[in-house]
Amino acid sequence: MPRNTLTAEQIVRAAIELLDSEGLDGLNMRSLGQRLGSAATAIYWHIKTKDDLVRLAGDAIWDEIGLPDPDADWRTAATALATGMHAMLTRHPWFGQAAGGYLLYGRGKSRFDEHTIAAYEKAGFAPADADRAAATVFVFVLGSALGPAMEVSLTRRLTHAALQDAVARTHEIASEFPRLRERLDTPAAVGYADAPEGSFEFGLRAILDGFEARLSSR
Structure with missing residues (x-):
């Protein structure tokens, strides 16, 4: 072309x-x-340059996150934005790696930040605390998406046998500790880079519950 x-x-x-x-x-x-x-x-x-290309790609994917209804209550809006971000990061597992090695910025990310801060200001947080609330949820969502990203990266880099050996070794080590050993013997036992099912939803609800409690106590 x-x-x-x-x-x-x-x-x-x-x-x-x-x-x-x-x-x-x-x-x-x-x-x-x-x-x-x-x-x-x-x-x-x-x-x-490749740096420019990664920056542009890393910003474009933020536009995939749908914006909440302007009339939605703050918690509905915050949940929609965080859930949308988590889904986007799961679709693009390379973003977490890129964030550690490239300068990533642009209108797509700024659009997301603008609406996230607006949700927490609508909740009743002062601007500085709205920034802190947005940053808290952002770091939580980014961390929650690292497991799937690790799984993709490891699968590309290692053979199936090497992964299976690592899983077996981690289980062997974990079996030395009673609480971990008990969990390894259940159907819900997770894989090498997995978190327990429902961890993201549980964590997000807990954070937003904490925000609500903080606002109510003032």
């Missing part, structure tokens, strides 16, 4: 697809050019 028929939006969308399938290590201009049916030089005409 010649450079004058490519657009930056097409390149970013293809980059996201490549990141989803191959991970951060699999993203390079040559592979991206092959996906687009174009020479790498045509991509450089629009986007100069």
Whole structure:
């Protein structure tokens, strides 16, 4: 595809697809050019560096999160935004890795932040505490998405046998501790990078319950 028929939006969308399938290590201009049916030089005409490409891709995925109804109560809005962010991060497990190695910013992320802060101000938090509430939930959601991201990354990098060996070894070590041993012997026992079922929903409810209690006590 010649450079004058490519657009930056097409390149970013293809980059996201490549990141989803191959991970951060699999993203390079040559592979991206092959996906687009174009020479790498045509991509450089629009986007100069891999850092720029990751930043643009990392911002575009925030637009996938639907915005809550403006008339919704604060807790409904906060839950929708946090749940949408968690689903987005689960679809794009490379984002967590990119956040540790690239400067990520843009209008998509700012749009999300604007509506999140608005939800907590609507709850009754002063601006500074609304910022803290938004940051608390953001860190929780990001951490909750690390398990699936780890699973994807490990599956790409390691053989099935190596993963099975690691799981067996972790179970062997955990069996030395009574509470862990008891949980390993149940049908709900989790895998190497998994959290117990319902952990995200439980944690989010607990945080928002804490916010409500804090607001009610004032």
